Every structure is written in structure tokens, then in C-alpha cells.
Amino acid sequence: MRRGLEFKKKARVILVDDNYEHLSGVRELIEVESDFDVVATATSASVAISLIKKYRPEIVLMDINMPEKDGLTAIAEIEKLDLGIRTIALTGYDDPDLIFRAMKIGAKGYILKTMASAQLIYAIEEVAAGKIYLPSTLSSRFFEYFQKSFRDETQTISDEENLLNYLTQREEEVLDLLTQGVTYKGVAQKLFISETTVKTHVNNIFQKLQVNDRTQAVLYALNNGFLNRRKVKIAI
Amino acid sequence: MRRGLEFKKKARVILVDDNYEHLSGVRELIEVESDFDVVATATSASVAISLIKKYRPEIVLMDINMPEKDGLTAIAEIEKLDLGIRTIALTGYDDPDLIFRAMKIGAKGYILKTMASAQLIYAIEEVAAGKIYLPSTLSSRFFEYFQKSFRDETQTISDEENLLNYLTQREEEVLDLLTQGVTYKGVAQKLFISETTVKTHVNNIFQKLQVNDRTQAVLYALNNGFLNRRKVKIAI
């Protein structure tokens, strides 16, 4: 258990930025002001990916605003490699949508180019230490966006309007099976009732949800917060 | 434009905590150490809701761990009132799931009872100023949980595995209509082709997606990132 050594080892960093001026500046900053080791730099995302595969750094500082392959896609690819490489997104803008998407695909930090150099170093230190770092101004922006995206979708179901609430328990069970793509026959077997009974329930469900067929019923259920929100997600 | 006055006005606060000892302590802290005005306190969520409707405070400090009606539900109700009341969640535990759910339903801050009193005051100040405040230790926890929930669901689609990528353009159009609950006849009309052609396409889709009926096809499409990710969300 030689834990001390692990922490003393200088974390290796790769910088990616299509602006060479800025790249050099950051490189110098890191080399002078910190203990980190800049093992490589790249001015395009595709080159960066190869370098990352080769050097296996602990940290990647990735500019988001780049031509051709953009930084977000690159971060997603790095995450997919699953090498435990921790990426920090870097841009000039505090666009909440960008921040949200970066954090969603797995960036471990997000900082602005306009931020003080000390904060950049601090961010790298935090991320290298295994934490996720977002400056409070950006995290505030993130949360506003995060909450808004849920208000739009969650608050529209006002309980009385949600027709799902009028279903009986048995009807819910049947609908649950329908949302798994089970046929009438299958539902009958799983619930130990006859197929005609299933049809009765399904018909009642259609009337209560004001739809005409199972597909619409399933869509209504999934869109209005049914129990069965298994693998549902938001687009990148 | 008498902006100055707005900012000088003491923000009114309501405290909610089933532990009376803690409630009194926090009340005293706020009254002594800050400029905020504790207009009321409550030891249960249901009483709190009535008080909030009556006093219309700017800030509500809500304990999450309470018997009967829990704090999260109470926060959701307050948000539903849409009175611009900003709530701060308060608990003894830094459980990431709790933090995630609190932020999701609209809490503007989240702090631990074990945190220094100065941090509590600071949180109220930030939230009163319109910001969202999460201490960095908690925001780190939040993001880990946030990213994990997306890894489980997003990374499983590995492009080659995603059967949706094998569909032709026309088949995608047909599937898109199926995910809206349109019948064969409807699809035929919308795409200006015969119903039999629609059947052919649908059959090809079933084979490519390895399913047996439209419901399963729709579910596959929705769960594997089809264009059509309209109103999809995560459970509270």
C-alpha cells in the first residue's frame, strides 16, 4: 500500500485547441505554475484521439469550439474508450446548453478561457484528484438549464389532467405489459386471466386514455410518466 | 427604477424542520447573523404549505427527512404553486440520489446540517440573489450521479449494435410515423404510397429490428435514440 507515491506522481496532461497561440499559452502556464506534465498537444480533435490512445494521459484539456470534428464529439469518444481518462472542457462561452451537453457526455470539468489562470490550475488539480469541478458561476448556469428542461416536461402533467391517474390497478398492470410489447395472449398468460378479459381491460384503458390502439396507449403512457420509465433519456 | 430598494428589502424566510431543536437553532442563527427575516416556522410539510401560501416568502428552508409528507414532495408542491418562491433543501446526508431529485424538482440550493453556519447564511444570500447554490462537495456528488445515470443509458448504444442504423431512409420515415401511432392506412396517405408498400416497409423494419410487431418496433426506436425523442424524461 504505497499510497503516497500515487499522489506524488505528476499527472500527465494532453492539451487540445485549434488556436495555436492559446495552446502555447496554456502549455506554458501549466508547466510553470503547476506540477503537471504536458505530454502532448494537438490542434485538431482527430489528431488528439490518436495521441490520447498512445500516451494514455490522466487529463485531457479539450477546446470545444473547433472546426471539423467538434470537441464534444471528441469527449464522447474518449469516454467510450473507457480508459479512465478525465477530460476538462474549455471554451470562451458560458452557454448553458454547451455546459449541459459537456457534463452529460462525461466531462469532468468545464472552464472558460477568460477565467483566471489560477482557476485553470485549480480545476486540473481537482479533476486529477478524482473530483468533478465546475466553477460556481457555471454550475449555477447548468442548474438553471437543468431545471428548466424538467419544468417543460414534468410540470405539464398536472395530476388531474394526467389520464393515467384514472386507471384502476389492474388496468395499470395490463398497460405495463403493453408497454413491454406483450400481446393479448401474453398478457392473459402472465396475469392468469382469459384473453377476453384482457380485451375488456384494454378497451377500458383506450377509453380512459382517449386513444384508439395499443401503440397510442403505450406512447401516452411513456410520455406521461408511467411507472415504466426504464431506458428513457434526453438527446445529446 | 428604484432598484436600490429592491435589494435592500430583507428577504423573508420560512423554515421547515420536524426537529424543533434544530429549527430554533437555525432561526436564531439567521436572525442574529444575517439580515433575513424569519416570518414563520413549521414542523411539518403540510403546515408549511399553508404558511407559505399565506406569507408568500422569498425563501423556504426545507428539511428533507420528515415523517408523513416528505420534504421533496413539499418542494415539488411549492414549485407547482409557481409563486417564484425559492426553496433550499436541508438534510443530514449527502446522498447523491437525494441531491439529484431535489435539484430536479426545482430546489435552488442544497446544504447539509453539518455545514458551518456561515455557509448556511451564504447559501441563503446566493439563492435570495437569484442564483442556484450547491456547495462544491455536493455538486461534485451530483455530477457523478448525473453522469452515471447517462452512462448506463447512453453508452449501451454502440452504433454498430444499434439496429436503427441499418434502416433505409424510407423505412425511417415509416417508423417515425409508427412511433406516432399512425395506422398503415394513415402512413400510406401521408407518404403517398399504397398500403401494401407500407406493409412491405414495415415488414423489413421488423426484420431489421428483430421484433414481431409495431409496438415492439416503437419501443425499440424510442429506447435506442430515434429522432423522435419528444417528451421523454427521467423519474423523480
Add this chain to the structure above:
DNA sequence: CCCTTTTTAAATCCACTGGTCTAGACCCAT
């Protein structure tokens, strides 16, 4: 205990769905 709601079930009937085979027209690339 009665009334209501829920759950169960049957019969009938028709429309819609889905499987299979066949085949022409079109586009694109080798």
C-alpha cells in the same frame, strides 16, 4: 346490508396487422 366499482368473462363481428411470395422500376457502382 346495499350500492358502486372493479374484475372477470363470454359471444359476435369486422377491421387491421403481419407473413410470404413475387415482381417491376429505379439508381448506383463496378
Add this chain to the structure above:
DNA sequence: ATGGGTCTAGACCAGTGGATTTAAAAAGGG
């Protein structure tokens, strides 16, 4: 030009889905 993939479309058939009516047993609340 020949071959592969796509889009179109027909025929035929089996099965499922869905509407409607009727009704009885079970559960639950006042």
C-alpha cells in the same frame, strides 16, 4: 451492362386487435 440495394406494389391468408353488448362474481365504502 450486369448486379445489388431500394422503393414500389400486388395477391393471398392467417391471426391479432379492437368494438360492443351483456353479465356475474368480488371487493370496498357508507
